[in-house]
Amino acid sequence: MLSETLKSIFNKLPAKSVHAHCDGPCGVYDPASARVAAEAVLSMTKKLIALAPAGNDQASISAYNNTFSRFVAIKEEESQKAKKELLILWTDYFKPEHLATYPDLHDTFWKAAKLCSACKVNIDQAKAEELLAAVQKIHSMFWSSKGRSDSWVTAS
Amino acid sequence: MIAGLPQADKSLFHKPDLFTLFTVIIGYRQHLRVVGNSMERTLKEGDLVIYKKLNKKNIDLKIGDIVVASHPITKNKLIIKRIHRIYQNKFDLRGDNSLASTDSRELGLIELDLIIGKVDKIFPK
Numbered sequence: 001m002l003s004e005t006l007k008s009i010f011n012k013l014p015a016k017s018v019h020a021h022c023d024g025p026c027g028v029y030d031p032a033s034a035r036v037a038a039e040a041v042l043s044m045t046k047k048l049i050a051l052a053p054a055g056n057d058q059a060s061i062s063a064y065n066n067t068f069s070r071f072v073a074i075k076e077e078e079s080q081k082a083k084k085e086l087l088i089l090w091t092d093y094f095k096p097e098h099l100a101t102y103p104d105l106h107d108t109f110w111k112a113a114k115l116c117s118a119c120k121v122n123i124d125q126a127k128a129e130e131l132l133a134a135v136q137k138i139h140s141m142f143w144s145s146k147g148r149s150d151s152w153v154t155a156s
Numbered sequence: 157m158i159a160g161l162p163q164a165d166k167s168l169f170h171k172p173d174l175f176t177l178f179t180v181i182i183g184y185r186q187h188l189r190v191v192g193n194s195m196e197r198t199l200k201e202g203d204l205v206i207y208k209k210l211n212k213k214n215i216d217l218k219i220g221d222i223v224v225a226s227h228p229i230t231k232n233k234l235i236i237k238r239i240h241r242i243y244q245n246k247f248d249l250r251g252d253n254s255l256a257s258t259d260s261r262e263l264g265l266i267e268l269d270l271i272i273g274k275v276d277k278i279f280p281k
Contacts, residue, residue, distance in 0.1 A: 006172035010187070010204055010279060013180070018188035018205065018224055018234040020195040020251060095230075 029093040031139045037082035038135045039156050041119045042128040044075035049125060072123075079120035082131065086112050089142065102141050112138060168198075168222070168278045176206055176277060184208070186273060188224060188234065194251030194258070195236060198222070202281035205236065207273035215268075217242065222275040225249065228263050234272070247271060 048071045053064035090109040099105055112134035118127045136152050143150045170176070179185040190203045199205065199222075207224050210217075217223065219239050225247075227233035237249035237259050246265035251257025260266060 003171040003173070006174065006177055007279065009177060010172050010180075013187060015187050015189040015204065016234065017191045018236045019227070020190050020192040020199055020201075020236045020257075097230075 029089060029142070031085070031089060031135065031142045034082050034085035034089065034135050035132075035139060036155060037078045037085060038128075038132045039154055040078040041075055041082060041116075042125070042132055043156055044071050044078065045119065045123055045125050045128040047071055048075065048123045075123075076120045079116045082119075082135070083113050083116035086116065086135070086138065089138065093142070094145070098141075098145055101145065105141065108134065108137055108141070168275060169280060170277050172279050180206065185276075186224075188236070190236065194253050194256050195222070195238070196253045196256075198238075198252045199236065199278065200281060204279040204281070205275045206277035206279070207275045209273045210271060217247070217271070217274060223247075223249065223271050224273045224275065225266055226270045226272060228266060228270060236275070 048068065051064065051068055051071065054060040086109060090105075090113075094102075094105060094109075102108075112131065115127055115131040115134055118124060119131055132154075139150075139152055176185065180187050185206050185208055187204055187206050190199045190201060190205060193201060205222075205224070217239060219242060221239045222236065223239060224234055224236050227235050235249075237251055237257070239247055240250040240260065241248035243265060245268040247268070248260040249263075249266050250259045250261070
């Protein structure tokens with residue numbers, strides 16, 4: 001009875017928080033994942049634009065439809081993946097104090113996330129190139145925030 | 157038991173008592189609410205920890221003690237960890253839940269000046 005009352009009193013005392021958590025479950029962040037996804041989006045967009053049926057027969061049309069659908073599926077999947085990776089960097093890695101060094105941080109991420117959506121919905125090479133450029137900018141911000149200047153190398 | 161996690165240190169667990177409440181009210185001890193899970197299996201989110209502030213007379217830190225320290229990078233943020241190793245006046249602080257803890261493995265050794273107090277009682281949520 002007494003200990004319950006005391007527990008209730010302790011629970012009502014205003015208490016500061018002490019943090020027993022981690023900045024991330026693993027603490028490993030790298031914009032490379034977003035870069036690979038953004039490259040894949042650009043690659044699939046280019047392939048879709050270049051794609052044409054080999055002929056007018058049913059087999060060619062079927063093959064075209066099949067390949068087109070597969071390319072669209074991959075483009076949408078990679079767009080979503082790029083957005084997810086960017087959001088992780090934005091919300092988990094970057095902290096309020098980074099805003100002093102990168103005042104356009106929020107705007108950069110917001111526009112990059114919007115580009116992911118645009119690339120997912122459309123077949124737009126200009127948007128896909130803009131997305132890759134935005135990821136490159138984020139890459140530079142990320143590595144400079146760590147005091148490193150890793151060069152931008154693309155896989156394709 | 158989860159591999160890699162030390163057993164909970166039961167000796168610090170107490171039921172709330174009048175004496176502790178008195179010492180908190182007069183400021184002899186401080187109390188803090190735990191946020192996060194890096195100290196599980198010992199501390200869980202919402203647990204209340206009672207600690208004594210360190211001063212010149214009571215600096216008696218040992219390996220295994222749970223301490224409250226200022227975050228070495230983020231201002232006005234307190235962290236709670238266990239002393240893993242002591243190197244002169246520098247401390248290797250680790251979370252009991254090594255799989256989900258940002259500690260000296262990432263933050264480096266923590267200077268004595270940053271250690272605010274030693275936990276001597278835990279009131280589970």
